[in-house]
Amino acid sequence: MLYAILCYNEEDAVFSWTQDQEAKVMADLTQVQDKLVAQNRLGPVARLLPTTAATTLRKGGEQLVIDGPFAETKEQLLGFYVVDCADLEGALAVARDLAAANPGPGSYEIRPLLLFHPNAALAASAVAGVAAS
Amino acid sequence: MSDLAWIQGAMASARPQAIGALLRYFRDLDTAEEAFQDACLRALKNWPANGPPRDPTAWLIMVGRNAALDGVRKRARNTALPPEEQISDLADVEAPMAERLDGDHYRDDVLRLLFICCHPDLPPTQQIALALRIVSGLSVKQIARAFLVGEAAMEQRITRAKARIARADVAFEAPGPVERSERLAAVAAMIYLVFTEGYSAAGGEARGQFSDEAIRLGRLLLRLFTNEPEIMGLTALMLLQHARTPARFDAAGEVVLLDDQDRSLWNGKMIAEGLALIDKAIRHRRRGPYQVQAAIAALHARAATPADTDWAQIDLLYAALELMQPSPVVTLNRAVAVSKARGPAEALAMIAPLEDRLAGYFHFYGVKGGLLMQLGREAEARTAFDQAIARANSAPEAAHIRMHLDRLMKDGERSA
Structure with missing residues (x-):
């Protein structure tokens, strides 16, 4: 089974870390990640920019672009994509394509990434595993 | 993280909203501050024992309000306060309170609190001191040290500024759209003042922390007023400029100019956030000065080398x-x-036509000297640099121009 581990914390605090604090936390986390990579158990790792950098596309009926993060409490996080786009317009275009393919209610919150490790080795083996099961 | 660190963090991030709401109830800054202080003391006692509340901000507002009301009653009737559990027992009221807080006046509370700090009668340094004291919660001691004045003098300045505000006519009802955008513009200018005050400080100076506070306030405004491109621009501008701070001074504390900075020291996290905010702002197609300045800073941030x-x-x-x-x-x-x-x-x-208006400005003569030097007009360049040194505001500024002069002298000797 593949699991996603979603990280929650206060963004104001995290984005006020000094560069030393930042380096320390990242080094400690990298140790855990490296172990998992060696076992070929780690998939993509991403770090998001704060919610102030987010833009949300509301779909279902008339599409609406809203500045800021997804704010509805009656809907839950069900999945995510990582796409490479020239700018926010490009990311919105992808989100609109997804909305056209799945026009029901819901939202796409678009959040730029600060950091991304694809860890592609697992991707290859694990996708085969999921498909087989 | 320890309980205490968590509680202090929660109180710090609740502060602008909580004091803003208490100000709306009591319409008096001192009462609002005292009420918040009181609520924080109770939180320190209550939260470790009972566990943290679901919404710390709502808790602090309610407890602060109850405590202040009891204070008023106590003074009126000189009766004893009810037992602690009654004041801090919020199990029932927390949920509806939290819902009410989500509304519009929550945003307007914070905006009002920031707005009263930028009263036009207050000189810029007092606006900055007041915002840092009231909104960010820095101690008078911290602010005094940053401004290089005694604690008592700073206390007096802040008290005077508060008295000035108390006499002013602050509208407590929710502002209309026009007034709201006027307030936002004034508050944005004040936040940028806080930022530049910190940014102009040399490395290691206590004022440096003002830049971080200003960025925090920018992000707070962004969260409350999500679709204002100029607030995105302001926050982006501050982030992109602040990103260069680790490279702006050398080991001896001398200014390192943009062209000479070690760009690997720039803070990539802040640059990424700044660029993302500009990207968001552009979509609105409502250009403004902060966005344009941020776009300029972004072009510098994007260049891997000065060339x-x-x-x-x-x-x-x-x-x-x-x-x-x-x-x-x-x-x-x-x-x-x-x-x-x-x-x-x-x-x-x-720049020739600017000389009259910039006659007292250090940078004017620095730029003029630099241009003359590039054109090989060395005698004129030397005059301009001398004029710059006479107008320098700090030792590093003067030292920097002297370096140009030294270079001119050496070139002069070589060609002689």
Whole structure:
């Protein structure tokens, strides 16, 4: 089974870390990640920019672009994509394509990434595993 | 993280909203501050024992309000306070309170709190001191140290500023759209003042922390007023400038100019956030001075080396800024971009008409000297640099110009 581990914390605090604090936390986390990579158990790792950098596309009926993060409490996080786009317009275009393919209610919150490790080795083996099961 | 660190963090992030709401109830800054203080003391006692509340901000507002009301009653009737459990027992009221907090006046509370700090009668340093004291919660001691004055003097300044505000007519009802956007503009200017006060501090100076506070306030406004492109621009501008801080001073504390900075020291996290915010702002197609300045800072941030800088684009952005905010200082900055994009002669012609208005300005003569030097007019360059040194505001500024003069002298000796 593949699991996603979603990280929650206060963004104001995290984005006020000094560069030393930042380096320390990242080094400690990298140790855990490296172990998992060696076992070929780690998939993509991403770090998001704060919610102030987010833009949300509301779909279902008339599409609406809203500045800021997804704010509805009656809907839950069900999945995510990582796409490479020239700018926010490009990311919105992808989100609109997804909305056209799945026009029901819901939202796409678009959040730029600060950091991304694809860890592609697992991707290859694990996708085969999921498909087989 | 320890309980105490968590509680202190929660109280710090609740502060602007909580004091803003308490100010709306009591319409008096001192009462609001005391009520918040009181609520924080109770939180320190109550939260470790009972566990943290679901919504710490709502808890602090309610407890602060109850405590202040009890204080008023106590003074009126001189009766004993009810037992602690009654004041802090919020199990029932927390949920509806939290819902009410989500509404619009929550945003307007914070905006009002920031807005009263930028009263036009208050000189900029007092606006900054007041915002840092009331909104950010820095201690008088911290602020005094940053401004290099005694604690008592700073206390007095803040008290006077508060008295000035108390006499002012602050509208407590929710502002209309026009008034709201006027308040936002004034508050944005004040936040940028806080930022530049910190940014102008040399490395290691206590004022440096003001820049971080200003960025925090920018993010707070962004969260409350999500679709204001100028607030995105302001926050982006501060982030992109602040990102360079680790490279702006050398080990001896001397200023390192943009061209000479070690760009690997720039804070990539802040640059990424700043660029993302500009990207968001552009979608609104409502240009403003903060966005344009942020776009200029972004072009510097994107250049891997000084030679990669897109000076032609920076020239165009300064031209746009000149139209929005005509000022000789903007033209002077544009001239630097022009000198790189189209050569020093054109730039020199551009700044010539500014001399009358910038006669007291250090940077004017620094730029003029630099352009004359590039054109090989060394005697005139030397005169301009001497004029710059006479107008320098700090030792590093003067030292920097002296370096140019030394270089001129050496060149002069070599050609002699």
